[in-house]
Amino acid sequence: MKKIKLFSLVAATLFAGSTMAADFTPTSVYKVGDASTLQANWVSKGQNANYFVSGDTIVFQPYVCYQSAGESNQTWTGSVGGSSTTAEWDATECFKGSTAWFATGSNKAATTRTSRKYFFNVSNCVSVLFLGNPSGDTRSLIANVYELDADNKVATGATAVKFATITGKGVAVGKIEGLDGSKAYQIEVLGNDNSNGQFYEIAFVATPPAADDATLKSITVNSEEVEGFDAATLNYNVELPFGTTDIPVVAATATSPKATVSVTQAEVVEGIASILVTAEDNTTTKTYTVSFTVAKAQSTDATLASISIDGTAIADFKADSLNYTHTIAYTATTIPVIAAEANDASASVSITPADAVPGTATIVVTAQAGNKQTYTVTINRAAAIKHLTVVPFTNGAKGAIDETALTVTAPYFDFTDLPTVYP
Numbered sequence: 001m002k003k004i005k006l007f008s009l010v011a012a013t014l015f016a017g018s019t020m021a022a023d024f025t026p027t028s029v030y031k032v033g034d035a036s037t038l039q040a041n042w043v044s045k046g047q048n049a050n051y052f053v054s055g056d057t058i059v060f061q062p063y064v065c066y067q068s069a070g071e072s073n074q075t076w077t078g079s080v081g082g083s084s085t086t087a088e089w090d091a092t093e094c095f096k097g098s099t100a101w102f103a104t105g106s107n108k109a110a111t112t113r114t115s116r117k118y119f120f121n122v123s124n125c126v127s128v129l130f131l132g133n134p135s136g137d138t139r140s141l142i143a144n145v146y147e148l149d150a151d152n153k154v155a156t157g158a159t160a161v162k163f164a165t166i167t168g169k170g171v172a173v174g175k176i177e178g179l180d181g182s183k184a185y186q187i188e189v190l191g192n193d194n195s196n197g198q199f200y201e202i203a204f205v206a207t208p209p210a211a212d213d214a215t216l217k218s219i220t221v222n223s224e225e226v227e228g229f230d231a232a233t234l235n236y237n238v239e240l241p242f243g244t245t246d247i248p249v250v251a252a253t254a255t256s257p258k259a260t261v262s263v264t265q266a267e268v269v270e271g272i273a274s275i276l277v278t279a280e281d282n283t284t285t286k287t288y289t290v291s292f293t294v295a296k297a298q299s300t301d302a303t304l305a306s307i308s309i310d311g312t313a314i315a316d317f318k319a320d321s322l323n324y325t326h327t328i329a330y331t332a333t334t335i336p337v338i339a340a341e342a343n344d345a346s347a348s349v350s351i352t353p354a355d356a357v358p359g360t361a362t363i364v365v366t367a368q369a370g371n372k373q374t375y376t377v378t379i380n381r382a383a384a385i386k387h388l389t390v391v392p393f394t395n396g397a398k399g400a401i402d403e404t405a406l407t408v409t410a411p412y413f414d415f416t417d418l419p420t421v422y423p
Contacts, residue, residue: 032125032206112191123184127205128176134197141166148184181207210281213256241346242295301344302367395419
């Protein structure tokens with residue numbers, strides 16, 4: 001039994017004594033993402049984790065990997081240790097979180113061998129990344145994940161729920177993903193029977209924090225989107241058509257799929273509907289309101305919002321331009337289908353399609369007040385593409401036409417004049 005090297009007075013309070021059995025396994029659990037334990041400032045606080053290695057009982061201390069200039073320039077802090085080169089280190093995936101660990105001993109790598117196992121107890125952890133170099137083609141560095149029971153212990157005979165292995169020679173990252181952040185796990189790192197490699201670092205990725213987005217993506221009234229909606233605008237006024245007697249139905253969609261939306265409908269036609277959005281964090285909320293009024297007179301709006309031809313909207317459409325022209329291919333055999341949408345929901349639209357090509361489709365818009373306006377779409381057919389059919393030559397031959405190569409070939413006998421195109 002060897003003495004455990006402690007690195008701070010804070011760490012000393014974590015253990016019953018200064019010595020541990022060679023097969024010691026930690027019972028405390030550190031919550032990944034806890035600023036007092038696994039965040040970058042743990043280094044400055046001089047704290048140590050109760051993570052030990054059986055066999056030599058080495059204590060790990062945090063050593064943070066960071067990005068100095070964005071994703072394209074990932075940089076490691078400290079020495080790579082062992083036989084690894086800077087080039088190997090830079091080429092390896094950097095642990096982007098602030099939950100990284102490095103072995104003690106002048107920033108050198110920890111040696112892995114069959115007599116040494118590294119234990120880490122964590123909760124709120126969804127994935128684990130560990131960095132190492134088995135240093136040989138027949139060697140490997142292995143990480144096993146065991147679920148902890150209510151006493152923060154691994155049950156006797158328990159099998160690993162997940163594992164990952166680094167094999168061969170050279171620095172590499174092993175990844176264990178898909179852990180349940182609501183459970184506590186023990187991560188065990190060891191080498192195979194042939195191993196005497198290097199274990200550099202291990203990182204624990206915390207469960208993503210609950211989002212605080214309580215904005216809406218859209219609001220609809222009677223299935224129609226509210227005009228001018230903006231997620232940052234909380235209050236809206238909607239005028240209902242003259243004569244409306246039914247209470248409007250409001251619906252809304254949250255920006256975040258994990259936010260919840262609760263709609264309180266207006267109690268009367270000219271009332272107020274409210275929409276409460278609660279973010280994923282169950283703390284952040286926003287309330288949107290829609291106030292309704294009913295138009296005092298019938299609408300005289302007989303304009304269109306759009307015209308489409310075979311499902312494609314007319315690009316240069318304007319509500320005050322009444323006449324449009326559309327040209328179809330010469331070989332087209334069907335008459336285009338015309339559709340239109342009124343600007344005012346209370347207006348009616350009647351479409352009379354063209355009965356031939358060329359021909360004209362008419363769109364009559366009748367406002368709520370009874371006034372009408374007519375739009376037209378004239379359908380024309382493109383001119384036929386001209387083709388050469390016969391090219392006569394002065395020797396009486398008819399040239400062979402190649403429309404792809406745009407050439408005409410004329411035969412003639414040897415020792416005769418070169419023929420030309422017959423005028």
